[in-house]
Amino acid sequence: MASTFVVTGCAGFIGSNLVDRLLGDGHAVIGVDNFSTGQRRFLEGALANRNFRLIEMDILDLDLLKTAFQGADAVFHLAANADVRFGTEHPRKDLEQNTIATYNVLEAMRANGIRKIAFSSTGSVYGEAPVIPTPEDGPFPIQTSLYGASKAAGEGLISAYCEGFGFQACIFRFVSILGERYTHGHVFDFYEKLNKDPTRLPVLGNGKQRKSYLYVQDCIDAILLAMEKAEAKVNIFNLGVDGYCEVNDSIGWICETLGLSPNLEYSGGDRGWIGDNPFIFLDTKRIQSLGWKPKYSIRDGVLRTVEYLRTNEWVFNART
Amino acid sequence: MASTFVVTGCAGFIGSNLVDRLLGDGHAVIGVDNFSTGQRRFLEGALANRNFRLIEMDILDLDLLKTAFQGADAVFHLAANADVRFGTEHPRKDLEQNTIATYNVLEAMRANGIRKIAFSSTGSVYGEAPVIPTPEDGPFPIQTSLYGASKAAGEGLISAYCEGFGFQACIFRFVSILGERYTHGHVFDFYEKLNKDPTRLPVLGNGKQRKSYLYVQDCIDAILLAMEKAEAKVNIFNLGVDGYCEVNDSIGWICETLGLSPNLEYSGGDRGWIGDNPFIFLDTKRIQSLGWKPKYSIRDGVLRTVEYLRTNEWVFNART
Incomplete structure (x- = not known):
């Protein structure tokens, strides 16, 4: 109805x-x-x-x-x-x-x-x-x-x-x-940085932060x-999905898609910024019990996001 | 210092x-x-x-x-x-x-x-x-x-x-x-009601709500x-103290102190009002591990409060 x-x-x-x-x-x-x-x-x-x-x-x-x-x-x-x-x-x-x-x-x-x-x-x-x-x-x-x-x-x-x-x-x-119309977050930031300088990528933290998408x-x-x-x-x-990746994994997928091999410049230890959580992984059994499960992996999500950004570079200028 | x-x-x-x-x-x-x-x-x-x-x-x-x-x-x-x-x-x-x-x-x-x-x-x-x-x-x-x-x-x-x-x-x-300068809560309400009419006491809930003080x-x-x-x-x-009482216990101590035997008029089932919690009892091991323990029982607290209200009836008129 x-x-x-x-x-x-x-x-x-x-x-x-x-x-x-x-x-x-x-x-x-x-x-x-x-x-x-x-x-x-x-x-x-x-x-x-x-x-x-x-x-x-x-x-x-x-x-x-x-x-x-x-x-x-x-x-x-x-x-x-x-x-x-x-x-x-x-x-x-x-x-x-x-x-x-x-x-x-x-x-x-x-x-x-x-x-x-x-x-x-x-x-x-x-x-x-x-x-x-x-x-x-x-x-x-x-x-x-x-x-x-x-x-x-x-x-x-x-x-x-x-x-x-x-x-x-x-x-x-x-x-x-992650996905189409994404305008905020680590894939956005990495893409933008690589767009400016494809030879180097400053990374907040040591890249080993484990996150789920x-x-x-x-x-x-x-x-x-x-x-x-x-x-x-x-x-x-x-x-969330039933797993997580390291920031380094995500960087790898992004660079692979863009055909880049930048020098990775880490800073800030195991946390990228104050309040950055070094490990996020949620138990999603409850929503799965209703019959839901994600159709896309974290890698799928990252790749689709990169593809979206590549064909919609206007979003980088649209930020207020 | x-x-x-x-x-x-x-x-x-x-x-x-x-x-x-x-x-x-x-x-x-x-x-x-x-x-x-x-x-x-x-x-x-x-x-x-x-x-x-x-x-x-x-x-x-x-x-x-x-x-x-x-x-x-x-x-x-x-x-x-x-x-x-x-x-x-x-x-x-x-x-x-x-x-x-x-x-x-x-x-x-x-x-x-x-x-x-x-x-x-x-x-x-x-x-x-x-x-x-x-x-x-x-x-x-x-x-x-x-x-x-x-x-x-x-x-x-x-x-x-x-x-x-x-x-x-x-x-x-x-x-x-509970204690001196108490101006708000169940002992206050009961005292005030009994002051107006010592023969009956309306009680929100069934009196079996278990609370700690x-x-x-x-x-x-x-x-x-x-x-x-x-x-x-x-x-x-x-x-909190290491225990709890029923609202009925508290009523008993108040009435005993005041020398009253009002008719208790319950209403509202096991919760006195929307959001009333029928059982509050906190684990206080953490603060006790610092060396603290309460010197007064719930009954002591109720009696001291009644005594305070009895000698400071002005507080009933001071509410805004």
């Missing part, structure tokens, strides 16, 4: 891919974005669809948000400051764009009688997890980044609204996501499946 | 008792309070001490807070909205007074080069804990109250500042605190000991 969904952060990497999928499935979509990092070009297809309505606004404006949400059946709340690395340069940004923004989304839902929400959280909420692969109910974490802290705070608010106001939520703790369409499959099938009040799912 | 400490919420129940203790130990105290729930009478002793400076302000005013913190060595951040029960009536209050306020405290510290903080969190951050007695590193909780969510968010921010800005923190997850001076002993001895970057301690 066709529904009307709000997608916040609709012009972002994951948001715009989700919008296209929802529209393709015959649903109506109200897209909300302030274009602080979102790209209008990501919405070219959506804007040609009469089931899509774009509302350009900042979700920190609660009154406007209440109006924007009118008539929606559920909300996919993806808008966020997704920058983990530079959190300490502007601590207020994570608080406002991730925590307070999530509060606004919940209040706008409450004002409109909307009770179902999907939330893009992050594996960063586990801090440096003592249990790996990390399950959703692993030990009470200690936050190590302002980004993780702000997303954990968003999760807590959503859960409290489920208990207090009868909401139902699917909360997704992502590993890093997921291809964006696999991620969207999981989100939609969970929203359809999950029945508890608060449903929390790790999303 | 005498230090200068900031105490936010200095006119509150725990805050004012802490101020008196710190001044008694020869320290200087900068007390911050907006008197939204704090009581000027709780500071009578402190205001007569030349080592005490009161700054009446709202900690949501970050610029003023930065000035207030000048010259301090460490901060005891106790200011909060402590009302768990009515969270759903004003969801913004917990966000502002607990989460954003904590962010402001951290920023004011950073602006002044202060790096040590004690934070009054709560056992409510565990939601309905699946492990009881609940240890500090029990399963990743799902929040069930806006209060718990806002305090968990405060903890996350503090931990991220420890990692990102070299802060050191002691985070205390309290059970309910701690006497305020024991609580302060633990806070000061931890601030002295804890050495990790982020130190998290449950604070």
